[in-house]
Amino acid sequence: MFVCKVCLRKNLGAVACDARLRLRPAQTQAAIAVSSRRLASSSAAATPQASPSPEDRKTELAEERQVQKVEFAVRKHLQYLSKDPFKVQEHVSRILKKGKFEEALALVRKASRDTKLTVSWNHLIDYEMKNQRLHGAIKLYNEMKKRAQLPDAWTFTIIFRGCAKSDHPKLAVSEALRIYNSMIAHDRISPTTHHLNAVLEVCNRAGDLDSMFTVLETMNNRLRKPDCWTYTIVLNALRHSTYKLAHLDLDPAAAKQQTDLVLNRGKMLWEDVMARWHNGHILIDEALVCAMGRILAMGDYADKKKILSILESTMRIPRFDLTEGAAVEGDTQAQIHATDTRSDSLTVPKPGNNTLSLVMTCLQVTKKTSVAPKYWQHFTSVYGIEPDKANHIHYIQVLGKGRASAKAAEALCSMPDDFLVPFVYRSALSACIHDGLNKHAFEHACKIFDFMVKKAPYLDPLSMRLFLQVARSNVRHLYEGHKDDSNAGKLAVGSQIVTALERMWNPFRALMNTLHHNGRDHPEKKLWRLKSSEKEEVVATARRMIAAMDVVTGEKMAEDEKVLETLKAKRSLLNKLVERYVETLPVDVRSKGNKKMSLREDGRTDSHFPRIA
Numbered sequence: 001m002f003v004c005k006v007c008l009r010k011n012l013g014a015v016a017c018d019a020r021l022r023l024r025p026a027q028t029q030a031a032i033a034v035s036s037r038r039l040a041s042s043s044a045a046a047t048p049q050a051s052p053s054p055e056d057r058k059t060e061l062a063e064e065r066q067v068q069k070v071e072f073a074v075r076k077h078l079q080y081l082s083k084d085p086f087k088v089q090e091h092v093s094r095i096l097k098k099g100k101f102e103e104a105l106a107l108v109r110k111a112s113r114d115t116k117l118t119v120s121w122n123h124l125i126d127y128e129m130k131n132q133r134l135h136g137a138i139k140l141y142n143e144m145k146k147r148a149q150l151p152d153a154w155t156f157t158i159i160f161r162g163c164a165k166s167d168h169p170k171l172a173v174s175e176a177l178r179i180y181n182s183m184i185a186h187d188r189i190s191p192t193t194h195h196l197n198a199v200l201e202v203c204n205r206a207g208d209l210d211s212m213f214t215v216l217e218t219m220n221n222r223l224r225k226p227d228c229w230t231y232t233i234v235l236n237a238l239r240h241s242t243y244k245l246a247h248l249d250l251d252p253a254a255a256k257q258q259t260d261l262v263l264n265r266g267k268m269l270w271e272d273v274m275a276r277w278h279n280g281h282i283l284i285d286e287a288l289v290c291a292m293g294r295i296l297a298m299g300d301y302a303d304k305k306k307i308l309s310i311l312e313s314t315m316r317i318p319r320f321d322l323t324e325g326a327a328v329e330g331d332t333q334a335q336i337h338a339t340d341t342r343s344d345s346l347t348v349p350k351p352g353n354n355t356l357s358l359v360m361t362c363l364q365v366t367k368k369t370s371v372a373p374k375y376w377q378h379f380t381s382v383y384g385i386e387p388d389k390a391n392h393i394h395y396i397q398v399l400g401k402g403r404a405s406a407k408a409a410e411a412l413c414s415m416p417d418d419f420l421v422p423f424v425y426r427s428a429l430s431a432c433i434h435d436g437l438n439k440h441a442f443e444h445a446c447k448i449f450d451f452m453v454k455k456a457p458y459l460d461p462l463s464m465r466l467f468l469q470v471a472r473s474n475v476r477h478l479y480e481g482h483k484d485d486s487n488a489g490k491l492a493v494g495s496q497i498v499t500a501l502e503r504m505w506n507p508f509r510a511l512m513n514t515l516h517h518n519g520r521d522h523p524e525k526k527l528w529r530l531k532s533s534e535k536e537e538v539v540a541t542a543r544r545m546i547a548a549m550d551v552v553t554g555e556k557m558a559e560d561e562k563v564l565e566t567l568k569a570k571r572s573l574l575n576k577l578v579e580r581y582v583e584t585l586p587v588d589v590r591s592k593g594n595k596k597m598s599l600r601e602d603g604r605t606d607s608h609f610p611r612i613a
Helices: 005-023 025-046 054-081 085-097 101-111 118-130 134-146 153-164 169-185 193-206 209-216 228-247 252-278 286-296 301-315 327-342 353-365 369-382 389-401 405-413 422-434 441-455 461-473 476-480 486-515 523-531 536-554 561-583 587-591 593-608
Strands: none
Touching: 085 101, 085 118, 101 118, 118 134, 118 153, 134 153, 134 169, 153 169, 153 193, 169 193, 169 209, 193 209, 193 228, 209 228, 228 252, 228 286, 252 286, 286 301, 286 353, 301 353, 353 369, 353 389, 369 389, 389 405, 389 422, 405 422, 405 441, 422 441, 422 461, 441 461, 441 486, 461 486, 461 536, 476 486, 486 536, 486 561, 536 561
16 A cells, blocks of 8 residues: 555554553643643733722731731730740630630640640630530631640530530531540540530430430440439430420320320339439439429329329428328328438438429329418428529419419418519419309408509509409309398499409509500609500400499499499490590401400410409
């Protein structure tokens, strides 16, 4: 084919060149890459770049000046601190309180080159955790190790404590478990009971029970020996897990199954606690006992009855509910003495306000309300407990459940002024409503109302309606006392209603003036207006008073004509108030005013109390 030798030699050389190139692909690609970079750099140099704006240039200059300022401050501080770890950590703590995190970080980084500053790094990590910067704290922890600054036990405590308070609980659980497992895998610093509890608290905050019980399996009888706080965290987490069942739209059978699972887990943990306590391996406190008691309060009646038994066996609290009469305390004290002699070596926790609230809750759910005053007297006199606001509210609720209107009035009048809120008055007056068969219930309601007038500058409208309901419902004894003369019984009922209306008139007028006051507001009036911003409550009370006045005047339940005329005049004023309020409503709401008001009262406000007739 190739006749000419010169042409043949040229073609064979081209083939050999291609073969050499195929044998050296790496060198060829590298040369191409270098050429491409050179071309790109030359084209970029040839292309003109947009100049930065004056604002961007000012920002860059400000940042450069700030960096220079920080570097200058760090150099000056290190000259005087002499790289003494104690002086450095004190200075870092001081400037962190002023919010100078960047300066503190730069100083610690520079001083860490030849000085051990574990405590200073702990201050930085703690600062990031307190400011809800979880990622920043973990980065500092990793940087600390890279700079040969070995973390100590307090470093991990800071991290776990910060994770428990983090606003991102799921992320905090993953980070805390990762660090906790690395501590177990490496023997340099083994986690202790304090670290165990801190990680359990992180899982509790996130509601992650699976991770919690996984961490619980790492307990041992040496460094991670469980204490009372360990079991308290787990029991509280179990109880909190049941609160989510209401948002899962589960059927009653499934919800009960989940609750029973929580109860069984709690009972198994409590058996372990009792075994360790009797063997002297653990000390129990009030928080642990009350945590188990509130677990039992979620069960059935049999479980709720066990609350008082647990308090008796752990805190030596007498059982006033076992028998009745004068022999109760003698038998109970003998039983308690026998229990004490069996376990004199055990450290008995001292009850407090939490225990008192638990006892009141137990008495309310088990309907053993008659012994509530005995327990209250025992806690306040024998144990010297000063009841807090929650204790007083629970006590009045128990008395209301037990229809003890006299005790409720007495308890209310003995409460400190700081605890007197509308809900307390409502609970006490509800006790008088439930105690309808007691002929003195209205007298107790009057005592509560007079005390409310004395303490509150402006009365709660719903409390006033409850007081009026007591006057209209507690009438059985009046009719029974005048069986021979029905008219006399009717007049007695009318007299009781008139008495209630007269007591309510002046306080209600004060509320009316706050609604239609055109002048300069009095500070107390302005305060009441801010607290009670809904005028419907006042108008609803006016309507109830109008209805009571119509009953008295319509059926002539008063012999004195002046009383009837006075009621008619007051009714006219109240009716004008209601009309003025209705006129301020929109047209579409005004046409449904009666229905709207009824739903407002019965659906929102009066749902926790008996319906007012």
